[in-house]
Amino acid sequence: MASQTAVDLRIERRPKLSESVVSAIRGQILSGEFAPGQKLPTESQLTETFGVSRTVIREAIATLAADGLVEARQGAGVFVINHPAQAFASLSHELGNKISHALNVLEVRMGIEIESAGLAALRRNSAQEARIQEAFFEFERLLDARQATGKVDFAFHRAIAAATNNPFYVEVLDALGSRTIPCDVASPWGTESVLTHEYQVGLQREHLVILNAISAGDAQAARDGMRAHLTASQERYRSRLIGQQAEYMQGVGKPRSS
Structure with missing residues (x-):
């Protein structure tokens, strides 16, 4: 019984779709593929690129903004900003x-x-x-x-x-x-x-x-x-x-x- 409990506790946590998008975009920013000041692709383009919904993209962008990697500018889009890393x-x-x-x-x-x-x-x-x-x-x-x-x-x-x-x-x-x-x-x-x-x-x-x-x-x-x-x-x-x-x-x- 105890062993079964241990197995249950080790059930894998599958990453959310937005986490995969965040990881990919973060890597592109840190590698310099997206430079500071550069505008990210539009929401529609990102939706097509990653094959996910607009909701997932918006969640990913919100996470990247919270991490200080990007900022959304009203009517202009989302831009990469300078950060400590x-x-x-x-x-x-x-x-x-x-x-x-x-x-x-x-x-x-x-x-x-x-x-x-x-x-x-x-x-x-x-x-x-x-x-x-x-x-x-x-x-x-x-x-x-x-x-x-x-x-x-x-x-x-x-x-x-x-x-x-x-x-x-x-x-x-x-x-x-x-x-x-x-x-x-x-x-x-x-x-x-x-x-x-x-x-x-x-x-x-x-x-x-x-x-x-x-x-x-x-x-x-x-x-x-x-x-x-x-x-x-x-x-x-x-x-x-x-x-x-x-x-x-x-x-x-x-x-x-x-």
Whole structure:
């Protein structure tokens, strides 16, 4: 009887149609597809694009307005407005290639992603869990093909954030961006020590621990797995700093090139 109750409590919560529309438009705004000051498509166009009713579109726009992403102007339409996440995203693009910056971003990510992993274990629906798994197996495919995994690595973490069903986790992660993934060749923090195949194999093992915990609905194990994953990344960067210091010390006393 108790086990049946547990099963009943885990019946999936299906997201409302308006939530799917909100998620899609939010992603377009944060990615820059809809720039600040730009007018969104009309209500009729959005209804046709998403295949939903006008009521759903109006509800989605109301949510986006409440989140400070858009504003409705009487007789003119709905426009994208500036918001803190966009300023945050601009800041992340200004960061240089210093390892100290990577460590700072990882510290922020720990404050966000450890809890998002736990919430994802509790709140994810089957479609969201499937997206996390798809990102995991795409990482594996690229790994086997010896191709860059940075973008799909970010997709894995973003899918976990989306599975919290709290849009702000996704918004903050989008603001940080895929530049925070060191195994991406496009990352300013990618170094020879973090672009190796062995390094990425280690990442995938850590991903598997997180994925298994989320699939099992074990919130604490998911938090622990994410904490271990991000802590390991911090340690890899600290090791890189120590290596740089060692290289410097080996050069001390040697003639400097003029």
